Amino acid sequence: MNTSTKSTIVVGGGIIGLTSAWRLAKGGYHVILLDPSPGRGATWAAAGMIAPHAEVAPGERANFDLHRQALTAWQLLSQELDDVVNRRVHISVTGTILTGWDASDRRLVDQFRQVATDFGVTSTIARRDTHPEIFAGLSDRISSGLLLAGDAWLDPDEAIAVLREGLDALGVDVITETVNAIEGDASGVRIHHGSGSLRADAGILATGALGLPEGATPTGEHAVRPVRGMTVRIDGIDRSGAPTLRCLVRGRPFYMVSRPGGYCVIGASSEERSGSLIEVGELQRLLRDALEVVPELETCSLYETRVGLRPASTDLKPFFEEWPERRWAWSSGHFRHGVTLAPLSARSSVDFVDRVTK
Ligand SMILES: Cc1cc2nc3c(=O)[nH]c(=O)nc-3n(C[C@H](O)[C@H](O)[C@H](O)COP(=O)(O)OP(=O)(O)OC[C@H]3O[C@@H](n4cnc5c(N)ncnc54)[C@H](O)[C@@H]3O)c2cc1C
Incomplete structure (x- = not known):
């Protein structure tokens, strides 16, 4: 030195x-x-x-x-x-597709659109018939969503x-x-x-x-207080060409970030506590939401769960x-x-x- x-x-x-x-x-x-x-x-x-x-x-x-x-x-x-x-750190600019599971979730998506518009965010409605590639692998129940360009992800x-x-x-x-x-x-x-x-x-x-x-x-x-969150890592479904999926499922936020080759991160729970042990019910809720929204996950391999403490001010x-x-x-x-x-x-x-x- x-x-x-x-x-x-x-x-x-x-x-x-x-x-x-x-x-x-x-x-x-x-x-x-x-x-x-x-x-x-x-x-x-x-x-x-x-x-x-x-x-x-x-x-x-x-x-x-x-x-x-x-x-x-x-x-x-x-x-x-x-x-x-x-x-390099690969950065994929895929955009986001935001959908709702039931009528009340879809109303929340509509409200979100209003807030986003007030912030100057441009969004468009994507439908299954006009954008089949976005909805491939998702439940038939999900027929439209809000497409937000410009969002990205990295690993x-x-x-x-x-x-x-x-x-x-x-x-x-x-x-x-x-x-x-x-x-x-x-x-x-x-x-x-x-x-x-x-x-x-x-x-x-x-x-x-x-x-x-x-x-x-x-x-x-x-x-700073810890807000605990869990993600689950799954292998076997490649939606990396589609926008990152976010779906409200009975008021709970669910997302799936899909990487080339079939590696997906699904999440996430959010709790005002610390601790790294995963409760069975917590995992079950996330997987149930995931399977409803993306039925194809049924045959994928679950190979890792991860827990972290978000630092919240x-x-x-x-x-x-x-x-x-x-x-x-x-x-x-x-x-x-x-x-x-x-x-x-x-x-x-x-x-x-x-x-x-x-
Ligand atoms: C489930 C989940 C999903 C998330 N998804 C996203 C996302 O999609 N996009 C996004 O932007 N953010 C996301 N976040 C939030 C993001 O992970 C955190 O905001 C970010 O990681 C905080 O980084 P950090 O470096 O402050 O904390 P940490 O990553 O927690 O790092 C703090 C480090 O400090 C070390 N340390 C602590 N005390 C000491 C000490 N006394 N001496 C030496 N070392 C010490 C610890 O060992 C630790 O490695 C997510 C978080 C969770 C939990």
Whole structure:
């Protein structure tokens, strides 16, 4: 390491920590990232949708504007990674088809269309007779849906793998240990982990829904709680040429992201609690919805379930809380959208570190 190079510690190697570490390393910092199991937090369970149009929600205009920038930010990041490691994060812009199972679900879809229109989102109605390819494999009961162009998805496993290759190539040190305590003052930061202590010029906390290490000094303006979610991985049906499927089933949201070759991620449950064990009823509800909407799943193979804790803030918005006098910042609260927003949040990390270390 060049002794004049400034250093940064990133605590947490989910999608937020990894993209921050990448951007900081690209910005010329020597980066040390610590996580006992990088990429195995909420990011591991995520479906990887980047869906600003399907995620429109009343009162969430700020989130919508951010989400719309995210796709371009991911495409740029993917190109940058490709330039360094000759491997990209594939981003599929398939759009979304949003449907309803029963009359009351379809009314909710109509209401959604009104909100989306108010946000300036263009949508069209797709019907089974005019767009048979979109409805192939779906229950006969579903004969129309709202088509939202421009939504996309990526594979979070691939994103984690490519980012880690990128960090390797840029000389980032990844230490697979938990950070137990942090310190900081105007001269720099220090962390204590299982096998010792490390110093750096600045630090970023990207610990997702988990608590902050001892010594962190949140202002009280933000708090994070875990909202648990489960996805199920299935093999044997390839709808990758069609828009990502979202369906309301008796008021419950169901989605299926289909990748080339037959790998599908279906989801997702959402509960205000932590814990990684899957209740039988929770799995049964998701599979029942899935089988009703996509009967062809009957003969597919179920090969994995994954659980993650979405980091939800009080107002459900992501935040970047700065403690400049201690040279630490805390990036969290990404809730349902951390994969989407990661490359944008990473920019806040560099802006902060540039400012406190200049
Ligand atoms: C079922 C499900 C589906 C989802 N689908 C989508 C989707 O389609 N699109 C989308 O945009 N988002 C989706 N999300 C949301 C997204 O996964 C999260 O917002 C995002 O992963 C949060 O990233 P993170 O890096 O903040 O947290 P995490 O991925 O949880 O990473 C935090 C990391 O910090 C580490 N850590 C914590 N404390 C310490 C410590 N003291 N020392 C060292 N390391 C520590 C943990 O080990 C962990 O690896 C989904 C989430 C779930 C659960």
